[in-house]
Amino acid sequence: xxxxxxxxxRTVTACVWWRYNMPRTSDMTGNHPTIPCYGCGAxxxxxxxxxxxxxxxxxxxxxxxxxxLARASADPAWGDDQLLILNSYCAQHPGTPGPQATQSxxxxxxxxxxxxxxxxxxxxxxxxxxxxxxxxxRFRWLSPPAGxxxxxxxxxxxxxxxxAHRAAARAMAETTWAAWVAHRAQVAAWAAAVGLRT
Ligand SMILES: [Zn+2]
Numbered sequence: 001x002x003x004x005x006x007x008x009x010r011t012v013t014a015c016v017w018w019r020y021n022m023p024r025t026s027d028m029t030g031n032h033p034t035i036p037c038y039g040c041g042a043x044x045x046x047x048x049x050x051x052x053x054x055x056x057x058x059x060x061x062x063x064x065x066x067x068x069l070a071r072a073s074a075d076p077a078w079g080d081d082q083l084l085i086l087n088s089y090c091a092q093h094p095g096t097p098g099p100q101a102t103q104s105x106x107x108x109x110x111x112x113x114x115x116x117x118x119x120x121x122x123x124x125x126x127x128x129x130x131x132x133x134x135x136x137x138r139f140r141w142l143s144p145p146a147g148x149x150x151x152x153x154x155x156x157x158x159x160x161x162x163x164a165h166r167a168a169a170r171a172m173a174e175t176t177w178a179a180w181v182a183h184r185a186q187v188a189a190w191a192a193a194v195g196l197r198t
Pocket of ligand 1: 039040
């Protein structure tokens with residue numbers, strides 16, 4: 001994690017690299033009609049652009065996440081709860097079954113579990129992510145919840161001040177964890193299996 005509170009792209013599962021400032025296309029008016037993100041279901045700009053190799057987000061949603069990261073990078077006042085947002089975002093965008101996607105989703109669900117149920121602070125969550133993602137643990141694909149999420153990266157992006165930002169990040173995390181509740185016991189078992197304790 002750097003001074004701004006972000007995880008280095010080569011740390012944990014490399015889920016945090018971003019290319020939010022890459023060129024995007026637009027229609028003749030410069031507007032981007034919205035579409036539901038195929039990961040979280042949020043209505044995001046329908047645009048071409050970069051996405052992630054295994055995080056299952058529409059380019060417009062990925063760009064919104066980039067905006068959130070950029071704001072936090074520019075002003076530490078907006079930098080709280082970046083791990084909570086990261087874990088929520090990756091869980092909301094599981095992609096399709098595959099070695100990287102499977103490991104990523106499970107690692108970030110473990111991150112949500114220890115933060116929300118075991119009360120880990122950000123430094124302990126970061127250590128937990130590193131331990132879960134150290135390559136010595138193999139997880140299996142968990143069927144993602146159906147439907148759209150009630151709190152997404154759009155709510156975090158639209159927060160009017162840092163306090164609202166923290167509240168939106170918390171709501172996104174709680175909404176995400178609640179949606180994955182069917183796998184709660186499995187995730188808790190994995191957390192214990194990798195050596196994490198309350
Ligand atoms: Zn999305």
